[in-house]
Ligand SMILES: Nc1ncnc2c1ncn2[C@@H]1O[C@H](COP(=O)(O)OP(=O)(O)O)[C@@H](O)[C@H]1O
């Protein structure tokens with residue numbers, strides 16, 4: 001009878017596609033919104049992952065997320081270096097500053113100043129030029145990606161060319177990407193692009209501009225010439241957890257490994273913003289729309305077939321066998337609907353990969369969607385099953 | 401349970417004594433059956449006839465194991481159905497009863513042969529084997545090669561034959577039909593009833609047909625006239641003691657049958 005149950009499901013194509021659509025839509029909405037949520041949330045701490053070979057981040061204890069700038073005293077670096085077990089400690093500067101383009105357009109950029117000696121805190125991927133070139137006068141490296149939308153130079157200014165005195169560009173005129181050799185202005189000071197880097201998209205979508213720590217301070221306005229964090233690498237034999245405790249005790253600063261620092265940032269955004277609630281609402285909506293559409297369609301499907309179930313019951317099919325048929329129909333519809341939805345989300349994700357859209361489908365997300373679809377199928381089939389249980393076999397002799 | 405071989409033609413297959421059934425209670429109670437006494441012989445076709453609402457469907461439902469009685473005695477092939485619990489009763493129906501429903505209730509999403517195979521599949525046969533047997537049986541009913549069709553693609557004359565095949569494929573000892581011709585025109589109804597009679601009467605099988613269609617009364621071996629929850633007349637049908645192959649010739653009215661044994 002299992003085969004017949006499936007044929008009954010597939011054979012009623014209008015209802016079958018309706019059920020699939022409901023379940024597919026629900027799993028699509030759930031998995032897609034969850035993936036965007038995860039993608040968006042991981043952007044809040046993406047900068048931490050950008051920095052390699054760091055054992056501990058040391059920062060002001062009142063700082064609650066990566067971009068929450070709480071200045072450290074300049075002496076912090078020496079105090080951290082003095083802690084036993086620290087191999088090296090490098091200062092880091094990070095702040096939004098204003099860049100002025102040759103056509104007069106002003107843009108916010110995220111300036112990151114790294115230690116000129118160790119170059120610790122530098123970007124993971126250099127696309128053009130070399131990180132060591134940051135030591136050259138006025139040198140900066142610009143992130144491609146965000147800059148291609150936000151840092152656009154006049155098209156009639158050749159790459160690397162310096163505008164002639166008195167030459168003006170139309171701010172609304174045609175533009176081109178930033179290239180190596182181009183000259184920008186950061187707080188009225190010269191910045192020469194010596195390389196291009198690639199960064200993970202961050203939550204604050206301003207293009208990142210890398211330079212040395214000292215030069216970053218010189219670009220910053222007086223009030224913001226402060227250290228943001230200290231990056232620490234531990235001695236080979238040091239235990240990171242105890243080292244972090246020692247730094248905390250001796251400097252009064254917070255010290256966290258990159259993971260913990262990322263989680264601290266994440267939990268701030270989760271706690272303090274409406275983002276999780278908004279995505280939660282979208283996901284719940286997907287769930288309830290699934291229950292409503294698929295549940296309604298499945299119930300109608302069962303109602304349509306009730307007289308045949310009644311005939312089977314009269315002919316001696318046990319109630320359990322009929323319930324099994326309904327459960328199988330719900331399960332098969334669920335699996336196909338889930339496949340449809342997840343397939344669509346994956347296509348969406350592949351399409352979004354590398355683009356502006358935050359999208360990160362963790363392996364748990366399909367499982368969550370599958371769980372949600374399972375619950376929808378159970379809810380949808382329970383009423384149908386109730387109808388089948390209550391079916392009186394004697395009703396087969398009642399009128400149509 | 402009694403071995404089918406021990407039931408010879410004209411022996412009592414179903415025995416009812418004082419069977420009662422009431423629906424609802426209090427003011428709105430309906431006494432559908434008020435003491436039914438009836439012996440349904442094996443090897444015969446018994447018709448239950450009577451005005452609408454007299455209790456025919458209730459009676460056939462009780463003796464097919466679809467409905468429980470309130471009082472009286474009932475033995476179907478020696479089994480008192482009241483002793484069977486619900487799932488055992490379902491299994492009993494599966495093993496012993498063939499049904500022809502008024503609307504035939506063929507599942508539109510399944511093929512004709514799959515519909516016919518359902519009783520065998522319910523008994524645990526593989527779908528492949530059951531469908532093969534269904535094709536064979538359909539061929540003997542003039543539906544050769546139609547097994548793979550959708551039931552709704554068949555003509556109005558072919559669908560009843562599918563229902564007959566489904567009712568008989570598992571060789572039940574009891575065949576019950578509630579108004580099998582009421583949805584058909586007179587000519588088709590008569591042909592279908594002839595087919596039921598021709599295909600289903602066997603020495604070890606009891607056939608019970610509910611009808612109020614007097615054009616088919618002549619195909620009965622005996623006719624129980626139900627009135628107000630009682631059987632007030634039991635008459636021999638025109639077909640009684642006649643070879644089953646010549647059933648189509650009789651046109652005599654039911655009451656003209658011989659041996660009008662009356663129970664009350
Ligand atoms: N499930 C039920 N609930 C209440 N009353 C019923 C039920 N089934 C039948 N009846 C009543 O019992 C009487 C006999 O019905 P039924 O056996 O269907 O008659 P028939 O088949 O001869 O037309 C009718 O009055 C009918 O309304």
Ligand SMILES: [Mg+2]
Pocket residue numbers: 456457458578
């Ligand atoms: Mg009736």
